[in-house]
Amino acid sequence: MSDVVKNLWFRDTKEDAIYINDVAVRIRAGMLLFISIYMSFTLWNAFFVSHWVVDGNTAIDSGDMDWDNNIIYSVHAIKRVYDWTFQTYLLWYGLFEMLAGMSTITARLSPTIYIASFLAKRTAKPIWKPLAPKRFAWTIGASIIATCLVFFNPDVFANWVNTIFQHEVLPTDRQYMSYYIPLSLVWVCLGFMWMEAVMGFCVGCKVHALLVKVGILKDECEACxxxxxxxxxxxxxxxxxxxxxxxxxxxxxxx
CATH class of the missing domain: 1.20.5 (Single alpha-helices involved in coiled-coils or other helix-helix interfaces)
Incomplete structure (x- = not known):
């Protein structure tokens, strides 16, 4: 337990090249996976479930039929109003978790890192991997979460942008982002985190390796x-x- 408090999931926080326990990373990915699952169901419900709440007790047969011979009913219906407050807080927490693991200092602020480090210490032999590829993968995750935050709070983001540019760049009275963007990104994030947690396959790390291969980024010693x-x-x-x-x-x- 003392080693977990001292080094968390890092091999040694004083090393020049920081190495991280991949077992703990996978455990943490499994915990954060629930955020992606919840958000995917939230977006599915918002986009593909009826936007109207119908009171079946007030349905009255109008006596008319449509072209397909379906009976037309008159009902009292209320349009659904969506409150994204909880989703916004949850996404902010997910964004915090993505950013927290990138540094040996901010990692101490993450409760999931403490839990994952403790479980990994008790259950499996550590597998040391360089932090740089994981940091790149978490940057992708943070970008996805930030995009979803903009979708759920379009007016807030539009006000920020318009204030910076001193004129209306984005509208503040309507949604300017297609719902296909967050819906697709959430499922992509869900797939990435599932592969990390279950299969131990880090897509972001593979992208990082590709960028290293073409000379855009530098990498730690893979042989180590x-x-x-x-x-x-x-x-x-x-x-x-x-x-x-x-x-x-x-x-x-x-x-």
Whole structure:
């Protein structure tokens, strides 16, 4: 527990190149996956479920039929009003989690990192991976969340933009973003996080590796990613013990 409090999911916070426990990353991705699941159902309900609340007790047969021979009823209906307050707070928290893991300092503010680090410490052997690719993957996640925040709060974002440019760049009285954008991004985010949590496949890391390959980004030593540091320490201890035993044997023969 003391090691979790000291280093969280980092191998050593004082290293120049920071390495992170991929087991803890996968556990955390599984926890944050619930945000994507909730948001996907929220958007599905908003876009593909009727926008009207119909009171079936007030339905009255009008006596007329449409062209398809369906009976036309007269009803009392109320248009649904959506309040995105909870979704907005949830997205802000998700954005905070994406950004928190990028630094050894801000990581200490994340409750999911503490939980994931503790569970990983108790359940599995650590798999050390460089932080840089994960940071790139979380940047993609943060961008997706930021886009969804704009969709749920178009007037707030429009006011910010219009204030900066000192004239109306975006309308403040209507939705200017197609609902296909957040709906698609949420399902993309859901897929990415599911692959990370269940399969251990980090799409953002693969994109990062591709950008490194073409020379746009620099990467940590991939050959060092899965070094078994505990095994190296054990072998060093065995070597030192053998050297000490050999030296002691030599001294005994000499005496």
């Amino acid at each position: 990613n899965n070094i078994d540091w505990d095994e190296i320490a054990r072998k060093n201890q065995e070597r030192l013990a053998k050297e000490a035993a050999a030296q002691q044997s030599t001294e005994q023969h000499a005496s």
